Amino acid sequence: MMSPSFTVASFNVNGIRAARRRGFDAWLADRSPDVVGLQELRCPVSEVGEFPGYTASIDVGSIPGRNGVGLLTRSEPAAVRSWALTPPKARGLGAYASHGRYIEVDLADRRMTVACLYLPKGGLPARLQRPGGMREEMDGGAKYDRKMRFLAGFARELDRNRLAAARAGREFLLIGDLNVAHTPYDVTNWRPARKMEGFLPEERDWFSSLLSPRRLIDVVRMLRGDEPGPLTWWSWAGQSFAKDVGWRVDHQLASPGLARRAEEVWVDKESSAEARLSDHAPLIVRYRE
Template sequence: MEASEERVTDTDLTVVSFNVNGIRAARRRGFDDWLTARDADVIGLQELRCGIDDVDRFGDYTAAVDVGTIPGRNGVAILTRTAPAAVRTWQTHPPKARGLNAFAAEGRYVEVDLADTPLTVANIYLPKGGLPAELQRPGSMREKPDGGAKYLRKQRFLAAFARELQRNRLAARRAGREFLLLGDLNVAHLEHDVTNWRAARKMEGFLPEEREWFGQITGPRRLVDVVRALHGDRPGPLTWWSWAGESFVKDVGWRIDHQLATPALARRARWVEVDKEAAPELRLSDHAPLVVGYGEIDG
């Protein structure tokens, strides 16, 4: 377990973001035991990769879910101890930003208003994307070159989601609520967020334009990168490691799972931990749960 310098005990809200890389597979590896032991208040899950019948049991938690319409792909959920006051997905509440409707049925976004705390929590699974055409080299890629199609699709998503995110953040403020975005953004922002950052500059997820986008949606007057603020100006904490090779053992990975909070909420963040398993055979997913503890959130 990788943690901030000292875990503070005056925590009123423990929040997790976790890409499970298939909830059925994660359950076979011990997800339910982790869920009980972690005992968090709010949990955002990404990449459920299942049908609706597979997400009907999360212990005592209430699940707000959008599995999407693409079999075996995507899917997001937010688990809360108490049923939320409101639930919004892009299928029940279509996004208003131009360009996002093309993604609305893919199971990428769910948002809840907590019933017992003045907080709106959103959970996103952002497209992985690909390389622009000029960086694609046949024979050196895992996938067949596509002329930059996946790259362009992700760029369209990023531009539209930035507008939608701004709209949703401001809507929460008008309602007297703080706003917290959880999720796998498939973007690492800083050099500290990738082990081999020099090589990563020509990889999807760490391209200059993706890093610039991350910088545009964050800032002291917008959304604060809570984990970086707590962890400080040093490498990590990593949250994703390839299944291949010894990346996990050697801790060669990326920080692409995030919690972005409105400034007042970010000031209440007390500690951050990554529930990295002790050994490769114990892994629940290729990601590890990202956990942040927040102090009391005023109404």
């Protein structure tokens, strides 16, 4: 007999309205995770819709068609905190308070705080920008600089929130699209990726700084060890999805006590490119009760 367990899914839906047209509601009803973190809702709150069987805690932000995060829980949370309601205290994050990038809930049925983050994608530093060699216009490193300020501020804010959960006797779990792949096992073609946003050495160093046996643990890497994947994002273009050439930028970082209860991780990758709900696939972890 299997021990009681609960599942947590993190899913960048790349627009909840588009994902629903592609079959998100059928996926949710079929997989039925206990907690679901959503990123890039990308619509007004009036158009997010209902999620039968779940209570939805949502922060869509103030930028039309951009960002937006949510947490779906089986029971109404004991508490909900978003940057729209309680602006972040760490320096460098104030400008993002209304952008719909962070929300956390205290679960009512478990001693646990779950946070959902959609981290800015960023860009390349000025030293790596070359005319004609970029997918986006050269900006002198402005997007890169903004992301690095966000990373520095968020590390402080994350520590504050993690410790607050610990003081309340709660485990802590950060899930979401962090727009950073941490190790070479998280990127198919990792060598050229070292000069791409999302896998720059300084971004990976920042990610490493979040992790330690006493603070937060990358549950995926803990369970999978030093082996390639699982990947969670593939470009819409070309044969990236069919050939499984992609990145893992979606993560679950758990406090040590919760990490020890992690039993299994998988990515719910669709069977074909035509069946995709998003350019991301859900990252799901099963934890023992």
